[in-house]
Amino acid sequence: MYVAVKGGEAAILATHDLVAEARRGDESVPELAVAQIREQMGLACGRVMNEGSLYDPDLAALALKQSQGDAIEAAFLMRAYRTTLPRFGSSEPLDTAKMAIRRRVSATYKDLPGGQVLGPTYDYTHRLFDFSLMGEATPGEAQARPATHPLDASMPRVPDILGAEGLMEEEAPPEGDPRPFDLTREPVSFPAERDVRLQAMARGDEGFLLGLGYSVQRGFGNSHPFVGEVRVGEVSVEFTPEELGFAVDLGEITLTECQMVNQFAGSKDVPPQFTRGYGLSFGHSERKAMSMSLVDRALKAREFGEAATYPAQQDEFVLYHSDNVEAAGFVEHLKLPHYVDFQGELELIRRIRRERQERQDKLADQAGEALPEAAE
Amino acid sequence: MNTHLNVGEDTKPAYNYAYLDEQTKRMIRRALLKAVAIPGYQVPFGSREMPLARGWGTGGIQVTAAIIGPEDRLKVIDQGADDTTNAVSIRRFFERTADARTTEATDEATIIQTRHRIPEAPLKAGQIMVYQVPQPEPLRKLEPHEAETRKMHAWGEYGLMQVKLYENIARFGEVTTTYDYPVMVNGRYVMAPSPIPKFDNPKMQMSPALQLFGAGREKRIYAVPPHTSVRSLDFEDHPFRIQSWEQPCGLCGAADSYLDEVVIDDQGGRMFVCSDSHHCETRRAEGHRGAMLADASALHLVEDEAKS
Amino acid sequence: MATNETLIGAGFSDPVFQSQTAFRALLAALSEPGQVCELAIAVEPPAGLARATALALLTLADYETPIWLPASLRDGPAGAWLRFHCGATLVEDPARAAFAVIDGASPEPKLAAFNPGDDQFPDRSTTVIVQCAALAGGETMTLEGPGIAGSCAIAPSGLRPGFWDEVAANGALYPCGVDLILSHGAHLIGLPRSTQIQETR
Numbered sequence: 001m002y003v004a005v006k007g008g009e010a011a012i013l014a015t016h017d018l019v020a021e022a023r024r025g026d027e028s029v030p031e032l033a034v035a036q037i038r039e040q041m042g043l044a045c046g047r048v049m050n051e052g053s054l055y056d057p058d059l060a061a062l063a064l065k066q067s068q069g070d071a072i073e074a075a076f077l078m079r080a081y082r083t084t085l086p087r088f089g090s091s092e093p094l095d096t097a098k099m100a101i102r103r104r105v106s107a108t109y110k111d112l113p114g115g116q117v118l119g120p121t122y123d124y125t126h127r128l129f130d131f132s133l134m135g136e137a138t139p140g141e142a143q144a145r146p147a148t149h150p151l152d153a154s155m156p157r158v159p160d161i162l163g164a165e166g167l168m169e170e171e172a173p174p175e176g177d178p179r180p181f182d183l184t185r186e187p188v189s190f191p192a193e194r195d196v197r198l199q200a201m202a203r204g205d206e207g208f209l210l211g212l213g214y215s216v217q218r219g220f221g222n223s224h225p226f227v228g229e230v231r232v233g234e235v236s237v238e239f240t241p242e243e244l245g246f247a248v249d250l251g252e253i254t255l256t257e258c259q260m261v262n263q264f265a266g267s268k269d270v271p272p273q274f275t276r277g278y279g280l281s282f283g284h285s286e287r288k289a290m291s292m293s294l295v296d297r298a299l300k301a302r303e304f305g306e307a308a309t310y311p312a313q314q315d316e317f318v319l320y321h322s323d324n325v326e327a328a329g330f331v332e333h334l335k336l337p338h339y340v341d342f343q344g345e346l347e348l349i350r351r352i353r354r355e356r357q358e359r360q361d362k363l364a365d366q367a368g369e370a371l372p373e374a375a376e
Numbered sequence: 377m378n379t380h381l382n383v384g385e386d387t388k389p390a391y392n393y394a395y396l397d398e399q400t401k402r403m404i405r406r407a408l409l410k411a412v413a414i415p416g417y418q419v420p421f422g423s424r425e426m427p428l429a430r431g432w433g434t435g436g437i438q439v440t441a442a443i444i445g446p447e448d449r450l451k452v453i454d455q456g457a458d459d460t461t462n463a464v465s466i467r468r469f470f471e472r473t474a475d476a477r478t479t480e481a482t483d484e485a486t487i488i489q490t491r492h493r494i495p496e497a498p499l500k501a502g503q504i505m506v507y508q509v510p511q512p513e514p515l516r517k518l519e520p521h522e523a524e525t526r527k528m529h530a531w532g533e534y535g536l537m538q539v540k541l542y543e544n545i546a547r548f549g550e551v552t553t554t555y556d557y558p559v560m561v562n563g564r565y566v567m568a569p570s571p572i573p574k575f576d577n578p579k580m581q582m583s584p585a586l587q588l589f590g591a592g593r594e595k596r597i598y599a600v601p602p603h604t605s606v607r608s609l610d611f612e613d614h615p616f617r618i619q620s621w622e623q624p625c626g627l628c629g630a631a632d633s634y635l636d637e638v639v640i641d642d643q644g645g646r647m648f649v650c651s652d653s654h655h656c657e658t659r660r661a662e663g664h665r666g667a668m669l670a671d672a673s674a675l676h677l678v679e680d681e682a683k684s
Numbered sequence: 685m686a687t688n689e690t691l692i693g694a695g696f697s698d699p700v701f702q703s704q705t706a707f708r709a710l711l712a713a714l715s716e717p718g719q720v721c722e723l724a725i726a727v728e729p730p731a732g733l734a735r736a737t738a739l740a741l742l743t744l745a746d747y748e749t750p751i752w753l754p755a756s757l758r759d760g761p762a763g764a765w766l767r768f769h770c771g772a773t774l775v776e777d778p779a780r781a782a783f784a785v786i787d788g789a790s791p792e793p794k795l796a797a798f799n800p801g802d803d804q805f806p807d808r809s810t811t812v813i814v815q816c817a818a819l820a821g822g823e824t825m826t827l828e829g830p831g832i833a834g835s836c837a838i839a840p841s842g843l844r845p846g847f848w849d850e851v852a853a854n855g856a857l858y859p860c861g862v863d864l865i866l867s868h869g870a871h872l873i874g875l876p877r878s879t880q881i882q883e884t885r
Contacts, residue, residue, distance in 0.1 A: 008459045008460060008461040008463070008464035009459070009464050009468075011461065012461055012464055012465060012468075076429070079425040080425055080426065080427040082425065083424050083425040083426070084391060084395075084397070086397075184422075184424075184425065185422045186422045187420035187421055187422055187423070187595040187596075188595075189420065189522075189805075190521075190522055190523045191523070316521055316522055316523065325425070325429075325430060326430045326431075326593050328429070328430075329429035329430030329431035329432060329434075329593060330430060330431035330510065330593055331431075332429060332431070333429065333430075333431030333432050333510070336432065336454070336461075336462050336491075337454065337455045337460055337461075337462075338455075338492070338571075339455055339636055339637075339651075340455045340456060340492045340493055340555070340572075340573055340634065340636065340651050341492060341554065341555040341556075341571050341573060343573070343619075343634075343635070343636055343637055343651075344554030344555050344573040344574065344575070344619055345554050345555075346637065347554070347619045347620075347621070348552060348554050348619075352548060352549075352550075352552075355549075392700065393700045393701075398699060398700065398703065399746060401703075401704075401707075402703075402743070402744060402745075402746055403748070405707050405710075405711075405743070405744060406744055406749070406782075407807070408711060409710060409711065409714050409744070409811070409863070410807035410809075410863070411807070412711065412714045412715045412831075412876065413714055413863045413876035413877055413878060414806050414807060414859050414876075414877070414878065415830045415878060417806060417807065417859060419807045420805075420807075442707075443704075443707070443708065443711065444704075445701065445704040445705060445708065446701065526804050527804065529804075530803035530804045531803070562829075562830050562878065564858070564859060565859070584833075586711070586715045599715070600830075601714075601715040601716070601830045601831035601878075602715060602716060602831055602833070603830065603831060603832055603833045603834075604830040604831065605830075
């Protein structure tokens with residue numbers, strides 16, 4: 001009714017109260033602490049940090065709490081906060097070769113310097129419910145036994161091993177090593193360079209990239225990927241303040257890096273070699289990093305002179321549609337009133353139908369008049 | 377390092393006037409000046425992540441935030457009405473972040489941020505319209521690739537648009553676009569007027585007000601300066617036409633305003649009322665009475681000022 | 685820092701609101717070409733810059749927008765003032781400038797030396813601030829185009845011979861072309877590329 005569109009302000013305020021109530025749920029159940037989410041929902045926090053483009057496990061946990069565990073809503077909270085933060089500068093490039101490894105596996109070599117380090121992974125769990133988790137655990141129960149040997153000090157990255165043999169596509173920074181594009185500050189234009197593509201994917205929706213990566217693997221993209229390496233661990237972040245002139249250690253962040261090795265037939269100028277798809281993400285997030293590396297390789301189609309026939313090979317398609325905060329906003333805005341435009345459509349469709357009916361009636365009348373004449 | 381954990385207890389001092397930082401405002405202001413210099417051309421800009429959802433007016437909000445000052449009076453409408461939920465939400469945003477002085481009166485406003493309508497009262501010199509734009513590219517439905525549509529604008533190559541409109545005529549006897557009806561600006565750029573009903577298109581032509589358009593998700597700003605030609609695309613044998621209704625507004629009796637249809641019962645009962653709520657209220661205050669005003673008033677759907 | 689402050693004059697005393705006020709004047713100037721707009725903000729410009737010029741740059745320029753100045757200004761207090769307050773890079777190549785300041789009477793550089801943008805991105809053109817001897821008293825020019833109801837007249841003075849031919853040639857590049865702001869004292873006139881110039885005698 002007409003009154004329904006009135007009183008918007010009171011209605012909006014009431015929705016805020018209702019959300020708070022729904023978020024808390026049954027008050028006889030203890031409230032979640034942010035630290036509990038951070039410690040016990042770490043993979044969810046990782047996803048929120050990735051898609052929110054902000055490394056802060058505490059805030060990611062808060063975002064998840066505030067959004068009732070809705071990952072996209074949580075990423076949105078992170079981004080809206082991030083955009084207001086002052087920028088002091090850019091860190092030094094991270095060196096993932098120096099990562100403090102928690103997990104490192106390669107599918108391309110049976111063994112390699114540093115070895116295969118399985119680390120914490122769900123890969124070999126049987127997906128059977130552990131009903132003991134329904135109850136309270138006894139402290140100390142979740143302790144893993146320390147390894148018998150320390151890890152090797154050196155863990156070379158697999159593409160570097162291939163590179164030493166000249167078999168891997170070389171990747172040098174662009175001339176002059178310019179500061180990477182920042183797509184949160186500048187508008188993107190197409191074709192997009194690799195720094196822009198990687199950045200967009202790093203904050204892109206995990207599910208969207210997973211689907212695209214899968215499409216490449218199934219045949220919508222000419223790709224033959226091998227996991228050169230997936231590594232997870234801590235890397236230190238360094239920053240060189242203008243006034244000091246030397247790098248200062250800011251602390252460690254947890255990263256997942258995936259280097260996908262792909263075939264390339266070579267061209268007139270380049271002998272056959274392997275090419276690389278790269279994925280890097282915050283936290284322990286292998287699925288994300290692997291999907292990203294598949295799509296990164298697919299997006300190199302233009303550079304390698306391959307036909308860009310499939311969605312995963314088209315930068316504009318991938319970049320515009322992988323941002324889940326944007327996508328969610330536009331999809332969900334359909335909830336907003338559109339009755340002015342809909343009225344325009346109603347007016348049109350009624351009029352076209354009426355005019356059509358009038359034409360048909362007129363034709364029928366003419367036919368009716370014509371018949372008796374013909375009979376005579 | 378953890379000072380941000382205190383945020384939330386008192387968020388206000390943490391934010392700049394009108395939410396955006398000054399560097400962002402400068403970037404948007406530069407884009408606005410270029411937009412004004414090239415009427416109808418879409419200027420790419422570094423659209424920021426806003427605390428409101430993309431698609432919910434973040435482009436318009438960024439434009440308003442970059443231009444608004446303490447001297448301004450802001451009016452925010454959605455579907456022509458000041459009290460639709462999204463309009464209320466955006467108005468509250470500027471009241472909170474910019475202590476904005478707001479108004480519902482079209483003629484008092486210096487900035488009017490809108491979604492889907494241009495007010496019925498004629499705009500004046502010195503007023504600024506800020507349109508929220510979901511899809512700034514009028515050619516997007518014909519050509520999904522940005523790289524291609526950019527070339528079409530660069531070369532003024534709009535044949536595809538003409539073909540599409542003419543196909544419509546061949547099939548339905550008229551152009552079936554009822555909103556976001558494309559316009560030609562200053563004889564050079566085809567422009568999306570935002571999803572206003574085509575009823576409002578003629579109000580853009582040679583308007584004395586400055587018209588600014590912000591598309592946040594698509595990261596584009598464009599503009600139409602005052603006194604600029606804005607022609608709805610049409611054909612000599614099929615001139616542009618706007619919507620019309622068989623009955624006037626049920627509340628104020630206006631016969632020349634854009635009407636919303638309200639379903640009043642489940643027996644097919646309909647009531648048509650002005651979409652511009654302020655226009656309708658003003659007319660009722662002046663004594664204009666529509667055929668259904670008494671009914672609507674009796675049911676407490678509206679306040680009948682003439683009675684109370 | 686303290687030495688800089690004493691050598692270099694102050695910028696905005698209230699950056700948020702003064703820049704907003706100045707921007708609205710600039711927006712009015714470029715959306716209504718030919719109108720004389722005043723920037724009534726008490727900022728003391730450095731030597732060589734009109735107050736309107738200095739305020740326009742203070743409002744619009746920053747580390748993302750290279751500025752071109754005549755060599756005499758670039759190496760003098762004006763250059764230091766803009767570097768300090770805007771954080772802007774001062775460039776020698778006019779074609780790289782987002783903003784430029786020229787002396788309207790000086791024969792060089794020509795408007796054509798600045799970046800006109802390209803047909804896909806005409807917005808990437810230079811905005812050129814032309815410092816004039818006065819915004820009245822010169823040859824009367826009639827303007828038409830977007831932002832102008834019918835036509836209007838301006839008569840800035842102290843412009844080099846052939847200046848209006850350059851403006852007309854710039855207009856012929858539309859939708860490419862530089863945008864002009866004529867400045868003197870605390871006043872300015874916007875002259876975007878969309879404005880057509882007609883000489884009247």
